[in-house]
Amino acid sequence: MSSDAAIRCRGLGKAYQLYARRTDQVKQMLFGSFHRFYLEYWVLRDIDLEVRRGESVGIIGRNGAGKTTLLRLLCGISQPTCGELNVAGRVAPILALGAAFDWEMTGRQNVLISSAVLGLRRSEILRRMPSIAEFAAIGPFIDQPVRLYSAGMRSRLAFAICAHAETDILIVDEALAVGDAAFGRKSLAFMESFRRRGTLIVVTHDMEQIRTLCDRVIWVDDGGIRASGGVAEVLRLYNDATEAEEDDGIRFRFDAEAHAALSQAAANRRHTKWRSG
Amino acid sequence: MSGPFNRRDQAKASTRFPDGLDQTYHDSAKGGVAATGTKDRHVGQSRAGGRATQRGRRALAPLTVGWRHRELILAVLRRELADRFSGSALGWVWAVVGPLITLAIYTMTFTKAMQLPAASAHGSTSSYALSTFVGLIVFGLFAELCCRAPLLMHEHAWFLKNSIFPSETLAWTAVFRALSYAGISVVVLLVFELALYGLPPLSILLLPFIVVPLVLFLLGMVWFLAAIGAFTRDISYLMITFVPLLMFVTPVFYRVTDLPDALRVLAYANPLGTAIEIARAAMLDGVLPPTLACLGFLVSSLAVCRGGYAVFERYKGILVDVI
Numbered sequence: 276m277s278s279d280a281a282i283r284c285r286g287l288g289k290a291y292q293l294y295a296r297r298t299d300q301v302k303q304m305l306f307g308s309f310h311r312f313y314l315e316y317w318v319l320r321d322i323d324l325e326v327r328r329g330e331s332v333g334i335i336g337r338n339g340a341g342k343t344t345l346l347r348l349l350c351g352i353s354q355p356t357c358g359e360l361n362v363a364g365r366v367a368p369i370l371a372l373g374a375a376f377d378w379e380m381t382g383r384q385n386v387l388i389s390s391a392v393l394g395l396r397r398s399e400i401l402r403r404m405p406s407i408a409e410f411a412a413i414g415p416f417i418d419q420p421v422r423l424y425s426a427g428m429r430s431r432l433a434f435a436i437c438a439h440a441e442t443d444i445l446i447v448d449e450a451l452a453v454g455d456a457a458f459g460r461k462s463l464a465f466m467e468s469f470r471r472r473g474t475l476i477v478v479t480h481d482m483e484q485i486r487t488l489c490d491r492v493i494w495v496d497d498g499g500i501r502a503s504g505g506v507a508e509v510l511r512l513y514n515d516a517t518e519a520e521e522d523d524g525i526r527f528r529f530d531a532e533a534h535a536a537l538s539q540a541a542a543n544r545r546h547t548k549w550r551s552g
Numbered sequence: 553m554s555g556p557f558n559r560r561d562q563a564k565a566s567t568r569f570p571d572g573l574d575q576t577y578h579d580s581a582k583g584g585v586a587a588t589g590t591k592d593r594h595v596g597q598s599r600a601g602g603r604a605t606q607r608g609r610r611a612l613a614p615l616t617v618g619w620r621h622r623e624l625i626l627a628v629l630r631r632e633l634a635d636r637f638s639g640s641a642l643g644w645v646w647a648v649v650g651p652l653i654t655l656a657i658y659t660m661t662f663t664k665a666m667q668l669p670a671a672s673a674h675g676s677t678s679s680y681a682l683s684t685f686v687g688l689i690v691f692g693l694f695a696e697l698c699c700r701a702p703l704l705m706h707e708h709a710w711f712l713k714n715s716i717f718p719s720e721t722l723a724w725t726a727v728f729r730a731l732s733y734a735g736i737s738v739v740v741l742l743v744f745e746l747a748l749y750g751l752p753p754l755s756i757l758l759l760p761f762i763v764v765p766l767v768l769f770l771l772g773m774v775w776f777l778a779a780i781g782a783f784t785r786d787i788s789y790l791m792i793t794f795v796p797l798l799m800f801v802t803p804v805f806y807r808v809t810d811l812p813d814a815l816r817v818l819a820y821a822n823p824l825g826t827a828i829e830i831a832r833a834a835m836l837d838g839v840l841p842p843t844l845a846c847l848g849f850l851v852s853s854l855a856v857c858r859g860g861y862a863v864f865e866r867y868k869g870i871l872v873d874v875i
Binding site for chain 2: 291292297300301304350351352353354366368370371374375376377379380384387388389391392393394395396397
């Protein structure tokens with residue numbers, strides 16, 4: 276691996292396992308090495324990607340294209356089905372803001388746990404607590420259970436936690452969608468300052484944000500990379516394509532035969548012996 | 553100040569490897585090299601003499617995982633204990649009163665109502681009660697974890713799905729939580745022993761040597777049950793039926809010495825029974841526990857721990873997709 280690559284993946288693919296019945300899951304667990312009891316649904320396939328250290332990359336694409344799945348793989352929340360993935364450095368994901376909170380705990384308790392998940396020590400967390408509270412700017416609510424928070428307050432707190440994690444790679448998924456304009460500006464300012472010291476990966480539908488934040492854009496479409504390159508160039512291609520395409524349900528169709536063929540292809544690449552169900 | 557806008561020391565940042573933050577597939581190799589899918593795992597041996605150290609590292613994985621994430625484990629544990637003790641109105645009182653009531657009822661039943669032959673063999677009611685208490689503490693630890701482990705992943709589903717929470721640490725937190733509860737019972741037991749018989753024997757200093765293998769055994773069990781339980785809820789129903797039965801197979805209300813010779817071997821084959829007997833020997837009798845039993849217990853604990861972790865590791869990748 277070249278020393279300046281923060282993220283590199285080759286032939287990365289992710290398939291979810293679709294089960295017809297609940298019992299099939301158990302059967303798969305027990306006899307999985309003899310027979311396959313599920314259909315594979317390929318969300319991502321053949322992703323080749325290299326992000327250099329310090330680079331900031333935008334990921335665009337329509338709903339259901341596989342952007343979030345790609346981010347989840349890069350963060351390590353879910354595991355790739357095939358392919359190779361190298362990540363060098365600490366990763367802090369800003370995805371599904373606030374969804375990882377325990378609703379019964381207070382904001383402060385959640386900060387302690389979420390920051391520990393990001394690899395901070397307790398003493399460091401406690402030292403940063405005032406700064407986190409100030410960044411989130413939710414006032415006395417930080418000592419209230421999270422179930423009393425609004426969606427905006429939850430995402431404020433979650434963003435503040437990630438902003439205070441010492442991280443090398445920041446992965447952001449639509450983070451500014453829920454916050455108000457003032458918080459949006461603050462978050463944007465943070466991301467711009469982070470860009471100068473770390474690797475940034477942003478998923479967004481806001482083209483203006485991409486122009487301000489990113490050096491390079493990757494366009495994910497139908498589980499693969501459709502285009503990648505300079506910001507202006509890819510955005511132009513993307514805009515042309517979205518104008519031409521209609522918003523119909525075709526993209527969410529599940530073609531069992533096509534996916535079975537993909538599974539077969541992946542299996543051949545893996546060189547493993549298994550009978551396809 | 554450590555505000556988010558402050559620029560950090562670049563040199564320091566670039567030499568740090570992801571050891572604090574586990575990405576699961578970083579486990580197998582050094583410093584974030586080589587992460588592959590579940591099927592084609594080609595862990596490279598990049599350095600000379602890598603094979604032996606790698607095998608050693610793999611064998612120790614259950615322990616190193618706990619050490620690496622100690623801060624996180626402590627944070628979650630602190631939260632869960634706070635929940636358990638300050639969440640209810642009487643908090644600590646339940647932890648003391650609960651086992652006392654159980655003990656009182658069992659002792660009354662088996663010494664007065666049912667006249668268990670094992671109970672009368674030990675002479676006084678109080679010595680039978682203490683010996684049963686030791687059994688109940690160890691078995692309670694096991695029973696709590698048995699019933700909780702299959703649901704462990706579901707309990708923390710929102711964490712696992714939405715953040716980079718390392719799922720293998722949940723077993724550590726669960727075991728330590730149960731252990732702290734058992735610790736309270738041990739204190740109660742010692743207070744009783746002090747009141748009835750004076751100072752406990754010196755062999756009580758051996759207690760840590762009993763707890764360590766017991767923790768390993770429980771960890772392995774929790775990993776195993778949590779992995780299987782993530783896929784199917786049936787395991788947790790099975791446990792509810794199975795655990796009370798196991799209570800009578802394990803020498804909780806009697807001692808191994810009360811059994812006929814042929815069954816005694818069987819009782820020692822049960823690691824839980826051995827743990828109880830060793831604990832009794834150390835805490836009550838003041839004799840050194842039988843060496844062979846200790847050795848067997850240690851070996852089986854290590855095996856269960858490693859085996860349970862291996863099973864968990866195998867299914868960890870798809871856990872997030874199924875819960």
